Amino acid sequence: MVAATASLAAQAPASPAFDVASVKPNRSVNQETASFVQPGGRYTATNVTVRMLVKAAYGLHDDQLIGGPEWVKTDRFDISAKAEGYSTPSAFRDAARLMLRPLLASRFKLVLREERRDLPVYVLTFASANRMPGPLIRPTNPADCDSVPKTPAAARDAVEPATPLLCGAEIYRAGHLEARGMALSFFALNLSRWTDRVVVDETGLDGKFDWDLQWVPEDQSSANPAAFAGPSLVDALREQAGLKFETARRRVVVRIIEHIEPPDPD
Numbered sequence: 245m246v247a248a249t250a251s252l253a254a255q256a257p258a259s260p261a262f263d264v265a266s267v268k269p270n271r272s273v274n275q276e277t278a279s280f281v282q283p284g285g286r287y288t289a290t291n292v293t294v295r296m297l298v299k300a301a302y303g304l305h306d307d308q309l310i311g312g313p314e315w316v317k318t319d320r321f322d323i324s325a326k327a328e329g330y331s332t333p334s335a336f337r338d339a340a341r342l343m344l345r346p347l348l349a350s351r352f353k354l355v356l357r358e359e360r361r362d363l364p365v366y367v368l369t370f371a372s373a374n375r376m377p378g379p380l381i382r383p384t385n386p387a388d389c390d391s392v393p394k395t396p397a398a399a400r401d402a403v404e405p406a407t408p409l410l411c412g413a414e415i416y417r418a419g420h421l422e423a424r425g426m427a428l429s430f431f432a433l434n435l436s437r438w439t440d441r442v443v444v445d446e447t448g449l450d451g452k453f454d455w456d457l458q459w460v461p462e463d464q465s466s467a468n469p470a471a472f473a474g475p476s477l478v479d480a481l482r483e484q485a486g487l488k489f490e491t492a493r494r495r496v497v498v499r500i501i502e503h504i505e506p507p508d509p510d
Contacts, residue, residue: 260339261346262287265325267507277320281412285330287340289323294352294504297323301344302356302499303429305436305443307363312501319506323347332389337412337426355503363496365442366489368432371482377449378486384411384425384452411452421457431455438477444494447487457484 263285270291277296279289289297294316299309327343330336348354370376389411409415411425416434423430431453432445438461459480481487 259342259345260327262325262327262343265323265347265351266510267347267351268322268510270320270322272320279323281333281336281340283331283333285327285336287323287325287327287336287343289321291320291322293317293320294348294354297321297344297348298354298356298499298501301341301348303341303433304497304499305433305441307442308496308498310498310500312504315506316501316504321507333410333412335412351507353503353505354501357500357502359498359500360495361498362493363442363498365444365492365494365496366435366439367492367494368428368435368443368445368447368487369490370447371486371488376486377447377453378482378484380457380484381428381431381453381455381486384454386425386452389425418461419459421455424454425452427451428453431457435477435481439489441491442494442496443489444492444496455485457481 272291274291277289277291279287279292279300281287295309295312298304298316299306302309325340325343325347327336327339330339371378409422409424414423414426414430414434415421416437418438421431421434423434428445428447428449432443436443457480458474459477460474462476475483478489481489
């Protein structure tokens with residue numbers, strides 16, 4: 245079942261915007277991408293596709309973004325932007341995601357249409373009856389939010405050494421999700437990057453959390469079981485996070501690309 249709404253430009257009137265932004269093509273052969281915020285209201289994205297940017301701006305799984313020409317998946321760009329009035333990365337993190345929306349509208353002429361569709365999903369819920377998260381999901385202490393954290397005891401024997409992060413920062417790559425001072429909705433979103441369905445958070449956990457989830461991706465463990473011994477994503481989710489997936493169908497937002505153009509050179 246599909247419920248459609250009117251088309252909308254990528255920006256909304258209430259959305260905050262970067263004060264200055266540079267968009268440049270990246271023609272390197274390197275496939276590694278990165279995006280992060282820094283003190284002073286700085287946002288940087290390196291070697292990203294427009295599809296990556298739209299998904300980040302609107303918090304979408306791949307199944308939730310439909311349409312667009314082939315170049316939005318293949319052409320890569322470097323983004324450097326700045327907004328005044330943000331002294332710490334944690335204060336800037338959520339705003340930076342919203343600021344991507346008017347940037348996409350102004351530089352790429354992006355127009356989206358929003359619909360709601362019934363899709364197969366993974367519901368993120370508690371693995372045990374006590375409804376408690378596991379050792380590697382911890383409530384953030386706001387008193388020391390912008391200090392460099394110590395490696396928690398539970399992470400010392402992890403597959404990959406923990407990386408000190410400031411609040412609002414995150415790592416997401418195959419086999420490792422780490423973040424500090426972020427809502428569980430972002431944990432679900434980042435899990436979706438490595439699953440074949442949208443992940444919907446139904447834990448009911450509010451507030452900000454730190455997490456460090458590590459597993460062995462299936463392609464590595466199957467190619468060389470002896471060299472890549474370790475938990476699967478499902479096992480790590482249960483053992484480290486105290487959570488599990490349940491299959492279900494939910495009505496979720498999808499966005500359809502109605503119009504987009506390559507950006508003019510800076």
